[in-house]
Amino acid sequence: MxxxxxxxxxxxxxxxxxxxxxxxxxxxxxxxxxxxxxxxxxxxxxxxxxxxxxxxxxxxxxxxxxxxxxxxxxxxxxxxxxxxxxxxxxxxxxxxxxxxxxxxxxxxxxxxxxxxxxxxxxxxxxxxxxxxxxxxxxxxxxxxxxxxxxxxxxxxxxxxxxxxxxxxxxxxxxxxxxxxxxxxxxxxxxxxxxxxxxxxxxxxxxxxxxxxxxxxxxxxxxxxxxxxxxxxxxxxxxxxxxxxxxxxxxxxxxxxxxLLQGQSWFPQVEGTPLPGVTELVPFLVLAVTLYLRGRALPDRLTAVAPPMPRAPRPRRAGPAMAVGAVVAVAALAGLPFDWRQALVNSMLGAVLCLSVVVTTGFVGQISFAQMAVAGAAGYVMATVGGDLGLPFPLPPLAGIAAAVLTSLLFSVPARRVRGLQLAVLTLAGGVAAQRFWFGNPQWGSGLRPANVAPITVFGMEISPSRSFWGTEPPSQGFGLVVLAALLGCVFLVAWLRRSDLGARMLAVRSSEAAAAATGVNVGAVKTLAFAIGGLLAGVAGVLYGYTFTGVSADRFGPLTSIAFFGVAVLGGVGTVGGALVGGLLVAQGLLFHAVTTWFGIPPDYQPLFAGLAVVLTVIGSPDGVAVSVADAARSLRVRRLALGES
Incomplete structure (x- = not known):
């Protein structure tokens, strides 16, 4: 140097x-x-x-x-x-x-x-x-x-x-x-x-x-x-x-x-130049420029938001959750270990898709930073539980709090930047977070995964590797923990859609200028949406850490975030059911495990099928699979009633 x-x-x-x-x-x-x-x-x-x-x-x-x-x-x-x-x-x-x-x-x-x-x-x-x-x-x-x-x-x-x-x-x-x-x-x-x-x-x-x-x-x-x-x-x-x-x-x-990284005065981490600076600087320049150029409300030419997928009110959410819980418990108890792991992966993916439903489906903010938010939860949890040695439940709570704070940081430019500009900004932020934070060996894990201590309650360990009832991991007990978290997140999002806050979110999504004219605090609604979306992404990040017993930078990268966003839209970004369908479609989830198992297709082809599925679904069903299936079922019931009356 x-x-x-x-x-x-x-x-x-x-x-x-x-x-x-x-x-x-x-x-x-x-x-x-x-x-x-x-x-x-x-x-x-x-x-x-x-x-x-x-x-x-x-x-x-x-x-x-x-x-x-x-x-x-x-x-x-x-x-x-x-x-x-x-x-x-x-x-x-x-x-x-x-x-x-x-x-x-x-x-x-x-x-x-x-x-x-x-x-x-x-x-x-x-x-x-x-x-x-x-x-x-x-x-x-x-x-x-x-x-x-x-x-x-x-x-x-x-x-x-x-x-x-x-x-x-x-x-x-x-x-x-x-x-x-x-x-x-x-x-x-x-x-x-x-x-x-x-x-x-x-x-x-x-x-x-x-x-x-x-x-x-x-x-x-x-x-x-x-x-x-x-x-x-x-x-x-x-x-x-x-x-x-x-x-x-x-x-x-x-x-x-x-060039500056080769200077002796440049900040060092474990004898190497501070990583991620080349990604952080452009993000900061872009964030400041867009924030200064943006407006609290859109101008007359962009006062009406572009068309978004429908976000219908959930019907019979309670009975549907009860039936789904019973089916999931039976599956965790009776499925072989590989199918249990695929089910756990699908439930994790559904939780992350729910965060996209809130930020994009309800309030219309296109964010490609959800995996970065989830990664913040995973890394803080690993630090609190590993380096600091604090007992459960402090590590996951600290991780979720970090995710909410990280998401709130993205909500600051969202007050003045919207639509596709926000998508570009959050994508740049996701890259900066992966390289500058997660890839930093001092603050993140560098090239090595950061270990996550398992859940321990009253001296009993609940982790994927802990076998229950003489079965192979992942354990049914850990699967029940993931299921309970998913049901809680589903209840939260379903309640949100039916609440007055949900109505204000949809008003902001439809037209920020019109919502402001009716007395809606647009900035506050956006901030709350990012906070709730960050909470959901934080839950997903914490569960990912427990599932894989560690967190690594590549798992929370921007391309993964793009993939999850596409899967959420594919399932139906405006509905809870769409998030659940998206969970089935995630890599290593139930659908792809079924395809690779039943048809002998190598797992390496999962990303190819995922990309093609996203394109085909957007073309054939812009509102998502869940909404299209619900519409088809409703049309079928109407036809049956009409035939019965005739």
């Missing part, structure tokens, strides 16, 4: 940051293109670029000619397929449905990469020259400078395309008024598919060019969605120039932080 910085070092690291910034810029400009043409915030942009880069890398290493051209063709095909198969059927859907569909595409692309190429890093063959040039006495890699130049050229071409060509003018006209464009004889479908091809080719091109400058690994490109969304968001999803400038700024800041 060094103790001083020279201008040569700073210049060198600024140049190194240009490559990373160029990759962010290439993906972010594509994001602007898809949003301007189709209104889709494509969180799968990084995963799609990674898929193209992997294809190119394999073609090059196997000696296939014209690998770059084939890669561009693959990118174009992926862009066209995404629009035609996913977003064209959702043309009249709200932004939430499109965002969830995009998360399903992300999960699908991620699963394909892992299944085909594995999770280990892949060395991507270089396309651009690797030699260095001397600039002001500093040796700078040519590929970084060329990447930056190519991004600037591409940005200029995009600006000219959408400003001065008939195609660009038609695209802007379609974005302003689709009906008006149809009346003018414009083919909106052709325009949108062309824009998706352009965006995908841009992302694929810069993914292939920049892959040698960064590590080609499934999560590396996928998690680029955070800086990519940050750049596009600060550019208003409209300005190519501001988006690219922000992207370069993020790349340079990321590189300079790496």
């Amino acid at each position: 060094t103790s001083s910085l020279g201008p040569e070092q700073v210049l060198a690291f600024v140049a190194l940051g240009l490559g990373y910034g160029a990759l962010i810029a290439g993906l972010a400009t594509g994001l602007v293109v898809t949003y301007r043409s189709s209104g889709v915030i494509n969180v799968a942009a990084g995963a799609t670029a990674a898929l193209v880069a992997y294809v190119y890398s394999e073609l090059r290493t196997t000696g296939v000619p014209f690998a770059l051209v084939i890669g561009l063709v693959v990118a174009a095909v992926l862009g066209a397929l995404q629009y035609l198969l996913v977003y064209r059927p959702l043309a009249k859907a709200g932004p939430l449905a499109k965002l969830v569909a995009s998360s399903g595409v992300l999960l699908t692309a991620q699963a394909v990469i892992v299944l085909r190429w594995g999770a280990d890093p892949v060395a991507a063959p270089a396309i651009l020259p690797q030699e260095t040039v001397d600039l002001l006495g500093v040796s700078i890699p040519q590929d970084r400078l060329l990447l930056a130049g190519l991004v600037i050229v591409a940005t200029a071409l995009l600006w000219a395309l959408y400003r001065h060509t008939r195609f660009g003018i038609a695209t802007r006209a379609t974005a302003d008024s689709a009906k008006g464009s149809v009346l003018l004889g414009l083919s909106t479908g052709r325009l949108e598919v062309a824009n998706w091809v352009i965006a995908s080719v841009l992302g694929g091109l810069f993914g292939m060019l920049a892959a040698p400058t960064t590590q080609l690994q499934p999560t590396t490109f996928t998690l680029l969605v955070v800086p990519v969304l940050t750049a596009a968001l600060l550019g208003g999803f409209s300005s190519f120039g501001v988006t690219v400038a922000t992207a370069f700024g993020l790349g340079v800041v990321n590189s300079l932080i790496a």
Whole structure:
């Protein structure tokens, strides 16, 4: 480590940051293109670029000619397929449905990469020259400078395309008024598919060019969605120039932080630089910028919230809970150990989905930070019960309190930031929490899981590994603890939906301006929703810690949070029943265990099926499985009554 910085070092690291910034810029400009043409915030942009880069890398290493051209063709095909198969059927859907569909595409692309190429890093063959040039006495890699130049050229071409060509003018006209464009004889479908091809080719091109400058690994490109969304968001999803400038700024800041981490005065943790700073700084910049730019209430153009899935009042909740409890107890008593574990996993997933129901289904706040909130509960519980040695029930209570406080921190920007902006902010916050907190060996666990002491009541241990009645773990006793927690959470959410507070939440979801005009304290309602959602996520985090006897950073990562959000919407984000259906659909839950057991499908395919299920369900049933099943059952009863009367 060094103790001083020279201008040569700073210049060198600024140049190194240009490559990373160029990759962010290439993906972010594509994001602007898809949003301007189709209104889709494509969180799968990084995963799609990674898929193209992997294809190119394999073609090059196997000696296939014209690998770059084939890669561009693959990118174009992926862009066209995404629009035609996913977003064209959702043309009249709200932004939430499109965002969830995009998360399903992300999960699908991620699963394909892992299944085909594995999770280990892949060395991507270089396309651009690797030699260095001397600039002001500093040796700078040519590929970084060329990447930056190519991004600037591409940005200029995009600006000219959408400003001065008939195609660009038609695209802007379609974005302003689709009906008006149809009346003018414009083919909106052709325009949108062309824009998706352009965006995908841009992302694929810069993914292939920049892959040698960064590590080609499934999560590396996928998690680029955070800086990519940050750049596009600060550019208003409209300005190519501001988006690219922000992207370069993020790349340079990321590189300079790496330079500062090599200084002797930089904070150290167990002899290594403080982790997570590169993720924390962009999150703080984004949070402050959006908070200052946001408004306590939306303006006239956004006074009415976009369509959300229905949130009907629960009927016969008491009898349904009683029947469900009896069935669950019988299953815990009679099922073999592997099915008991799948049932426990489903119950845990249902609790976390209930937190999404409150924050998104009831009050309309799109949060991708629920796993970060759950992780806060797990890590605080591990610290209180392990390092401090406090007895049960103090560790889980402390963990749940930490989850509520963490969720309240996210509620602060939610007072002035809403909708898709809040989704981007909470996703960035989830990444920062995973790297800066959970991945810190001093505050979290680093690369090792943090052990969680089992539940001990009057000297009796209740844990998954503690066998009851001579059976294999997980024990029935621990399953009953999880069931009791789930029933309590179900009762809380069902009561909330039927209460006056629930009515105020739905009023805020429908229209913040209208709710405020009727006397509803919008800020207070949002804060309460985040507090209750944090409590539910905290219960889930505590139960996860007890179930797996430890907590680790990868279990509470942002991609897992996206997956849970998608599953919650898939089940029905506006209902308690939807959360229970979502619990059945989580990875390692009952449904996927049944599929892998009965049909012999390897567990590695669970993420692929989950991603496809999210996309198909959003297209076929925007309100979720639970609401669709309830509607079908209600229609069937009406038909039977009608036939009986006739």
